Amino acid sequence: MVYGPGEGYSLPGRHGSFWMETTAGVPHPPLSGNIETDVAVVGGGIAGITTAFLLKQAGYAVALIEAGRLSAGVTGHTTAKLTALHRLIYADLIDQFGSDLAQQYADANQTAVEQVASLIREYEIPCDFIRRPAYTYAESPDSRESVAAEADAARSLGLPAAFVEEVPLPGRTYGAVRFTDQAQFHPVKYLLSLASLIPGDGSRIYENTRAVEVRDEKGALCEVRTENGTVTARSVVLATHYPFYDSPGFYYARMEPSYSYVLGVRLDEPFPDGMFINAESPAHSWRSQPAGDGELVLVGGMEHRTGEDVDTREHYRALERYARTIYPLRSVDYRWSTEDYITNDGVPYIGPLADGHENVYIATGFRKWGMTNGTVAGLIITDMIRGRENPWSEVYAPGRFKPVASARRFLVHNIEVAEKFIGGAISRPSGEIRDVRPGEGRIMMVEGEKTGVYRDREGRVRAVNPTCTHMGCIAAWNSAEETWDCPCHGSRYDASGKVIHGPAVKDLAPRGAREE
Incomplete structure (x- = not known):
């Protein structure tokens, strides 16, 4: 089976x-x-x-x-949003870096939108490039003031920003910062x-x-x-x-890894003109995409630190539940996840x-x-x-x-990393190899050694040393993607221990493990 x-x-x-x-x-x-x-x-x-x-x-x-x-x-x-509106950032940049450096960030990202548009025109690249407004919206009244401040800050830097009361999404919102003439495309x-x-x-x-x-x-x-x-x-x-x-x-x-999720869904109604993301946590992101026989809508978010000791499958489920509170979904066609790095500032x-x-x-x-x-x-x-x-x-x-x-x-960040370095403690009873179900991975003690054990869908057991080859943290099992993920610096390995994402460049070492 x-x-x-x-x-x-x-x-x-x-x-x-x-x-x-x-x-x-x-x-x-x-x-x-x-x-x-x-x-x-x-x-x-x-x-x-x-x-x-x-x-x-x-x-x-x-x-x-x-x-x-x-x-x-x-x-x-x-999710391939080509925009200088990066959720809420400009008010913080002005406060912490000063107006001159905030202006550099604003100019750089608005220039990048136009640089991509220019290359697409010059080389006639067919990549579904569409101009769209971008919104960061308040899902709760508590965020309204921050969103309005972001609009003021972005406008002071010459960005095409305005605070708007109406957001063309179903459900209750409390205003948004809107950037005109941004874009979306097919990045690949x-x-x-x-x-x-x-x-x-x-x-x-x-x-x-x-x-x-x-x-x-x-x-x-x-x-x-x-x-x-x-x-x-x-x-x-x-x-x-x-x-x-x-x-x-x-x-x-100076950086921490962050994981997030995307669903590609179909609706029974046209998606509104725009790209959307909320101001609160967890993030909720929306945009549409031409998809041959119609329109695919990408809904994303549910971010968490890479390698958190959680059942990552539940994040896909939570994202689907959230999407269904906004739109009746005709189908969910795709799911994928991604990892990003966030600097300290x-x-x-x-x-x-x-x-x-x-x-x-x-x-x-x-x-x-x-x-x-x-x-x-x-x-x-x-x-x-x-x-x-x-x-x-x-x-x-x-x-x-x-x-x-x-x-x-x-x-x-570095206190959390230090905790992972100090032995990478097993947080739950690990059980026996025979307890590991098909499609499941666990870290357990096998013959006195910390071991990452995975049972594939045909029932075969694979075992690795879960010590990340980058700097020695203990990798955690990602149940949604069936990978070993390092919670310190974001290295990722497939179920057999092969590197699929750096900074690690060496595979996890194999371990011998037999079922009794």
Whole structure:
């Protein structure tokens, strides 16, 4: 008998990203041997592809390296809102960073919307690009004042913002900040089209090539060592969502991983004109998408820290229950999840990795707004490699630290990480291997060793050492995705222990485990 994720536990929709299931990219070969180039870009999502494309246009030879398939990671699991309205951020930026740096963030993200629109026009990219207003709305009267303050702050920075009383969603709302002339698109169609323009004139793309080490000794060329060979370059861009080469900048102490969920649903009525997200927690996000024979509506949210000791399947269920309180759903067609990183002060890190590592650049911590911030990363890093000043580099500088903006979050995050380092205690009785059901994973003591035990849908047992190979935290079982997830820094492994998401670059070690 074949079981679904967790015996007897049904989940809404079929498991898979709409973006990935409606595209068929042209495959690129893996790296084979050693090569030299001007710039090595590691990571094939929106930040990496945009950076590689812009550098190629500027005359550089680029090697773009991706551990799996282009756009199949975080970018392939986004909700793909192309907007400078990032929930509630501008009032906080003005308060904690000052108006000048808040202006940089506002200008950068509004420019990113227009940059994507311009590339789509210039290269005639068919990616379902549609102009839409974006809303952050109050679901409770307690949030109304914050939403109104956000509208005032955004408008003071020259953004196309207004406070509106009416929100074109069913159900009671209490006003919203509305940005006009924002956009939505199909991110994978867009990026695969951009990627197709990169190869040639010395530039190359390599898929299924995992980078495992960076060497950047002062005065020497940089080296990116992969499982298949070494790339030597004058500059390296780490666009891997989380920089696997992070110790020079201690990014593991300055960001936290966050997990969230998406359902693709069908309605019996047209979806209103707009993209929507609430101001409260948990997040509730809405947007529509043309889908061949009609309209798919993407509802997302239910975020939590990666690797929390919870039954993650319940988050899909909770999201479906919430969606049904707003609309009668005709069907739930898709479900997928995604992981994002949030910096201590809420602004991404884009720029040189650290002092003494000026030829290695990072782009990370997009705070769930990667469509614009990933584009911003490409613009900033391209300018830096070209030796040009960029008007937004200060607010995104990785070396910044704003005590007022980030000290509390920095302390809370690192206290939580320290707790995970200290033994990774098993929070519930672990039972025996025979108790593990098909489709289920548990951490238990086996012959005196902490062991991650998974029983597949055919009843076979797989066992791993659950110690994350990045920095030694204990991975937790993700029941919805059937993966081992690190609660400290967000590394993820499949049920057999193979790395599917960094910063880890090594698989979990296998364990011997037998049923008595």
